[in-house]
Amino acid sequence: MFRGEYTLSLDAKGRMAVPAKYRKVLQEECGGQLVVTKNFDPDARCLLLYPLAVWQEIENKLTEVPGLNKAAQRFKRFFVGNANDCELDKSGRILLPATHREFSSLGKRLRLLGMVNKFEIWDEDLWCAQQQGGFDLTDEDGELPGILSQLPM
Amino acid sequence: MFRGEYTLSLDAKGRMAVPAKYRKVLQEECGGQLVVTKNFDPDARCLLLYPLAVWQEIENKLTEVPGLNKAAQRFKRFFVGNANDCELDKSGRILLPATHREFSSLGKRLRLLGMVNKFEIWDEDLWCAQQQGGFDLTDEDGELPGILSQLPM
DNA sequence: CTCATTGGTGGGTAATTGTGGGTAATTGTG
DNA sequence: CACAATTACCCACAATTACCCACCAATGAG
Numbered sequence A, B: 001m002f003r004g005e006y007t008l009s010l011d012a013k014g015r016m017a018v019p020a021k022y023r024k025v026l027q028e029e030c031g032g033q034l035v036v037t038k039n040f041d042p043d044a045r046c047l048l049l050y051p052l053a054v055w056q057e058i059e060n061k062l063t064e065v066p067g068l069n070k071a072a073q074r075f076k077r078f079f080v081g082n083a084n085d086c087e088l089d090k091s092g093r094i095l096l097p098a099t100h101r102e103f104s105s106l107g108k109r110l111r112l113l114g115m116v117n118k119f120e121i122w123d124e125d126l127w128c129a130q131q132q133g134g135f136d137l138t139d140e141d142g143e144l145p146g147i148l149s150q151l152p153m
Numbered sequence C: 001c002t003c004a005t006t007g008g009t010g011g012g013t014a015a016t017t018g019t020g021g022g023t024a025a026t027t028g029t030g
Numbered sequence D: 001c002a003c004a005a006t007t008a009c010c011c012a013c014a015a016t017t018a019c020c021c022a023c024c025a026a027t028g029a030g
Helices: A020-030 A052-062 A070-079 A098-103 A124-132 A146-150 B020-030 B052-062 B070-079 B098-103 B124-132
Strands: A002-009 A015-017 A033-038 A047-051 A084-087 A093-095 A109-116 A119-123 B002-009 B015-017 B033-038 B047-051 B084-087 B093-095 B109-116 B118-123
Touching: A002 A015, A002 B084, A002 B098, A020 A033, A020 A047, A020 A052, A033 A052, A033 A098, A047 A052, A084 A093, A109 A124, A109 B070, A119 A124, A146 B052, A146 B070, B002 B015, B020 B033, B020 B047, B020 B052, B033 B052, B033 B098, B047 B052, B084 B093, B109 B124, B118 B124
Parallel strands: none
Antiparallel strands: A002 A109, A015 A093, A033 A047, A033 A084, A047 A119, A109 A119, B002 B109, B015 B093, B033 B047, B033 B084, B047 B118, B109 B118
């Protein structure tokens, strides 16, 4: 699955090269079909990039969301409403929609992060600023998420 | 498993030779596939080097992390987002990504530390400075971690 | 002590990967 | 239907990476 940090650039046409090592996998897994959406966490203004197959699982789950639950609808509106298809072109690049580039303040230099089942796309400066701040691993409730306390790292 | 301290150098291209005694093991255990990431502890600015097989155990655990838990995502972003693959080349060296070298202030001289299931990579000067300071074995809460109090040492 | 072997280092070179931009095809709009 | 805007394809160049070989220092055997 996906991991690691890649420094890449956004060209004048709004395209980003996907690292060569992932192109083959993405072709096989989903014919180079991807989905970009915006991250809902206001403290992490980045884009999320999913292989179509992974995205569809999420989308399936979302069909179960009750139509009258306002919070759920709000989430769906943001997450799915902002999810655009993109396809790897013949040279292994994807075109990021203008609205998305603007949302995440993407400049010329980007950082792509492998996040196991998806990628995150950050503006380089934003990412560096984000990394500067200390890391607080505790939840809103001040607790360490259970899963983190058991990692064999 | 890994132990010991090795003094090595980083060449002009950013490569580091893995000590010969570990090359064979790493080839057998994981085909020479390794993963480097950045250490989470701001008081220990070093890189962590895992054999792929060990890394995958950690990563598997992380697939269970809920996408909407902000603290968990923050952790994943740092730990997995910074985890780049590296492979032993034909002469037993690995190429450390530029971003990682910068993060841990790696100069020409390095120290590699065996840490049982992983290695740590330090800049030599940083490592020496770190060793100067006294050692506090107690946790943030002033307690000795339970597991340490039972060591048959 | 000398020689052969091994392990670490440096650097040339070829292959691969990322980037920029011209041009043709497609899409949407009036 | 014609036009403008956008997108996809292609090629050329630059940067990076992987492979190879040569060198030197340390080690161990004879």
